[in-house]
Amino acid sequence: MFIMSVKQLLRKPGRMFLFFSLLASSTALLIFAIVSMVACGQRIDIVESQFTTIATVTQNAEPGDGILKAEILEFDSPDYIVPPETRPFLLAYNPQLYTTNIQYTADSIHIVEFSPLESEQMSNNSVPVKIEKIYYNDYDRTSNTINNLMEKDLEPGDIISIRQEQGPVTLLEPGKRYIANLSYNQQDEYSPYFGPFSTQYDAQGHQISDGGRPRIEEVTKDFWLPGGRGEIWMNWVEAHQWEKNTTALPVLPTNSLNVLPSFHSKNAYINDGREITQEEFAGGAKVCMLPQSLMSRNILSIGDKIRLPLRCALYGYVPNGYKTLNFNCGYFFTPLDANGDLYEPFWEEEYEIVGSYKQLSEENNELTYDVIIVPRQSVEATWDDCIAYYEPMNGLNASFQIPNGKIAEFNASLHFAAPAASKLEITYHDNGYENIMSSLLNTRLSSMLLLSVGCIAIVVVIILLLYFFVVREKRRTAIERSLGMTRVQCYISSLSGIFLLALLAVATGSGIGWTVMHTVMEFQLQKPSAFSLSSTAADENDESAIPAEEREDIAYFSREYSLWAENEQFETTLELDTEAVSIHNRIYYATPLLVLFIFTTLAFILTRKNLSIEPITLLGGG
Known part of the structure; x- marks a missing residue:
């Protein structure tokens, strides 16, 4: 068939x-x-x-404008995956961790007591003085040798010349003692550098006055008494010793890795271990992620714990690639509060290392050099009284996440529900989604x-x-x-x-x-x-x-x-x-x-x- x-x-x-x-x-x-x-x-x-789709927020503040935070963009919207956040750097000083910045190039800093040998108004005039007491010496010894400079560690009995090139005119009188932070100016002379001062801000971004700090102060008989100005100068010395021996570790608190521009753009990626999970972010788990370079330098492994004593916060700070967070580099900020006291840790806890990350480029991003990432909710104390730097937010430290494909719809809703959005520059990034x-x-x-x-x-x-x-x-x-x-x-x-x-x-x-x-x-x-x-x-x-x-x-x-x-x-x-x-x-x-x-x-x-x-x-x- x-x-x-x-x-x-x-x-x-x-x-x-x-x-x-x-x-x-x-x-x-x-x-x-x-x-x-x-x-x-x-x-x-x-x-x-x-x-993922994120939006970065920038405030191009004009003189007189108040400083805003990204949190003012929050409204009753189901479209926020991660609500707006403004991320500060929280500085942790841990002498047991070796960081990239410990190899920084030192500024010329000599905190000394001296007595004038002549009476002279310091107005572009060189005044000979005798060094009476030394509190701190630091300078770039390598550059000093290469350029044949005569800078050295000052010692009691040294005779040097100082010249005041800026600031109010100071009258120096023989027989009196003065204290100053001197800087070598390459003409075998020294100039008064910044004395102890504070860059403390309140939570609204207003700088708190420290009463003004002269560059040269007379050492009177009550100068070193308890509560006197001498205590502030000793805090100033200790602050420099911190920076010389224990460079600050920048800690970045956030609610999600997705809102960090470096991870969103794939510039940063997990090298070992795992990411912090959204459950850990939401629950405030005591976990952290470290850059691989910091892990290697300190012989750390996934699962190890590190202690993070957090002392102060920096809002809107954009680290540079050479001296990331050294306060003495131009004194962008100092670790002294408005009373002249060193910031004490407002939060200290052990964090478990769950992952390490690497970057393709460490320049012009929020994760530059030794940034430790922690869940924002894990820091259970407020840092409002420990803000050492405050600038308007920028695209590196303020952002939020929305659903994919909702940019136009969300932006219209945002400007309708949050009028403050018109004062800010909001840029959406979806990586071509x-x-x-x-x-x-x-x-x-x-x-x-x-x-x-x-x-x-x-x-x-x-x-x-x-x-x-x-x-x-x-x-x-x-x-x-x-x-x-x-x-x-x-x-x-x-x-x-x-x-x-x-x-x-x-x-x-x-x-x-x-x-x-x-x-x-x-x-x-x-x-x-x-x-x-x-x-x-x-x-x-x-x-x-x-x-x-x-x-x-x-x-x-x-x-x-x-x-x-x-x-x-x-x-x-x-x-x-x-x-x-x-x-x-x-x-x-x-x-x-x-x-x-x-x-x-x-x-x-x-x-x-x-x-x-x-x-x-x-x-x-x-």
Whole structure:
């Protein structure tokens, strides 16, 4: 029966080849459309999970303007993933940790008591003085040797010349003692440098007056009594000794890694361990992340604990790449409060190291040099009385996170609900999410259209195939039954040949669909504008190290609108995981089986209809 059925097909080779081609092509189109749509949906899920949208906030304050915080942008909005936050640096002084900044270039600082040898008004006049007592010496000894300078550690009995080049005129009188912070000026003379002063601010950003501090002070008989000015000068000396022996560690409290510009732009990435989880951020867990350089320098490992005694806060501070937080570098800030006392730790706790991070570049970002990241809620004390520096917020230290794809809608709501937003410069960063998502959605729409066309094509081809090879074979069925063939033999005679034809066609179509899909992916793989999404360095994402069978299911997009394109050393990949690739492979088998099932079901129904008609009626109907 099977041979007879095949012979019947071969008698119509043109029709057989036509339907074979149509069914194979329709199956290939259907498979291509399904795999494309599934893969596009999976990549949309990947983009949604790996892309974030943040907004950075900058206040371009004019003279007289009050300093604002990003928190004024909070309103009753369900769209905030991470509400606005203004992040200060919290300085921790821990002598047990060695930092990058301990190798800083020292300023010329000599805190000494001296007595004038002549009476002179210090107004661009050089005055000889005798050093009576030494409290602190520090200067760049390497530069001093290279430039053949005569600066040295001052000692009691030394005779030097000092010249006051700026500030109010000071009258020095022989027989009196004075104290000053002297700086060598490269003409074998010294000039009075800053004396002890405070840069303390209140929580609203207003500087608290310390009453003014002269550069040179007379050492009177009550100068060193308890509560006298001598205590403030000793605090000043101790502050310099802190900086010389224990450089401040900047601690950055935040509510999420996602709102940190360095992590958002993929400039920073996890090197060892793990990220701080959102549950740990929300619960204020005593955990932290350290830069890998700080870990290596102090021989620390994941799971170790470090103590962080936090002494003061800096708002709006932008560290430079040479002397990150040394207060004596131009005295951007000092560790003295308005009363002249050293800031005491307002919070001290042990933090467990859960991860380390590295950066592609440590310049012009908020994580420059030895920044320790902790959950904001883990600091359970307020630092409002310990603010040593306060400048308007900038794009590095004020930000918030919103859902992807909501920039225009959210921005309109924000300006309506929070009028203060008009006073601030708000910049949104989505790393090209909207452009990529727009491309993916267009691709998914195209796949859906192809799927519709493929489904229609499959149905039409199956109906036509069954019409010509089953429905129009009623007479043949009647003859076979008249010759004594059973119903089972009639089924085999009518369907086995076309079933074989359909089986070969859908198998061929599945192979064509697989070939076309993988050819398209290989073509995308070779595009020079490819980038990935994995948080690893470029050398760990080298495409040449990825096996070809794994690279076939990698999605690539243009970097034209991506901030990551600014750094060619770092690449990212929208890589489908093993489960996603397995789903694709199942489609190549499941789709032909579905087509065969539909074909077989309809074929049996139509053949049964033929068999239900009496042979005499079919033969009589010609």
